[in-house]
Amino acid sequence: MANVKTRLGDTELVSLDAGRFPYDGGAMFGGVPKVIWGNLTPVDEFNRIILTLSPLLIRSGSRSIVVDVGYGSRHTEKDLKIWGFDPAITVVTALAAEGLRPSDIDTVILTHLHxxxxxxxxxxxENGVEPAFPNARYIANEVEWEAANNPDARSAAAYRPDDFVPLERAGLLDFVGDSHDVGDGVSVGxxxxxxxxxxAVYVDTGARKAVYPADLVPTRHHVRVPYIAGVDLFPLEVIESKKKMLTQAAAEDWVVILDHDVAGNIGRIVQDGKGRFAFRDAEA
Ligand SMILES: [Zn+2]
Incomplete structure (x- = not known):
């Protein structure tokens, strides 16, 4: 695997290869029967499918913004066994392939804190847990912060506060509400x-728009409105937000960058006469 990039005017968008991991297919496809999703993507003997860890790098003017940062490098042996990813591949190795060091990143946007x-x-x-991007401001949602620090029983295993609480202590976190302008055409909603x-993260160069839906649309298969992951906490909200986003993305031909799709992460959305959405890969 390798990083994949596209351009939006003067802005470069890079889908970073921060590794891949096997994940339970049922958890990913929720109420969709396995006889259907089992035909969409390869499945292993444990009923798992392969997901990518694909953070987004946005380079615009002097800005270097990273959206999500994958699992990073703080793991126990048990973590590695459970998650099954290669610890040698991280967002830092993916950025190095773009000629960037962690200290070059000015902003880290966290779509959520899983x-x-x-x-x-x-x-x-040397001094314990340190920010991986020492010169960056980190942006997180205030509602997400509350939930991640006081998780419900279902979400507790998905959050690791040891990884993000040190950011707050270091004063590096900026908490945002329903929407926020990051500057240079980048915003979050x-x-x-x-x-x-x-x-989600939006890029608007004036000429064209791009969106990183993160786990609202984790793979191309999830552009189908009723395809809702079993791990989504608010399924009806997924439907509303997804419909709204994809309707606009199709109408205005946005670039769409997916966060977990093993078949390819950059493309666009088309909508047929019956209103159904499909993902089309960007031309290489
Ligand atoms: Zn998630």
Whole structure:
């Protein structure tokens, strides 16, 4: 695997290869029967499918913004066994392939605080847990922060506060509400659905728009409105937010960058006469 990039005017968008991991197919496809989803993507003997860890790098003018940071480098042996990813591949190795060091990143946007999106925010240093991006401001949603620090029984295993609480102590976190302008054409908007405080990231160069829906639309298969992951906390909110986003994305031909799709992460959305959405890969 490798990073994949596209351009939006003067802005470069890079889908970063921060690794891949096997994940329970039923958890990913929720109420969709296996006889259907089992034909969409390869399945292993444990009923798992492969997901990518694909943070987004946005380079615009002097800005280098990273959206989500994968699992990072703080793992126990048990973590590695459960999650089954290669610890040698991280957002940091993916950025190095773009000629960037962690210290070059000025902004880290966390769409939500689940470990596969936020654990790479910090790394182990000489003085304990340190920010992995020492010169960055980190942006997180205030609703998500509350939920991640006081998780319900269902969400507790998905959050690792040890990875993100040090950011707050270091004064590096900026908490945002329903929407926030990050500057240079980049903004965030709360979608809810996957988690209450889940956010999508938008890029608008004036000529064309792009969106990183994160776990609102984790793979191309999830553009189908009723395809809702079993792990989504608010399924009806997923439907509303997804419909609204994809209707606009199809009408205005947005670039869409997916966070977990093993078949390819950059494309666009089309809508047929019956209103159904489909994902089309960007031309190489
Ligand atoms: Zn998630």
């Amino acid at each position: 470990a596969d999106h936020a654990a790479g925010s910090t790394s182990d240093g 709360r979608t809810g659905g996957h988690t209450a405080g889940h956010m």
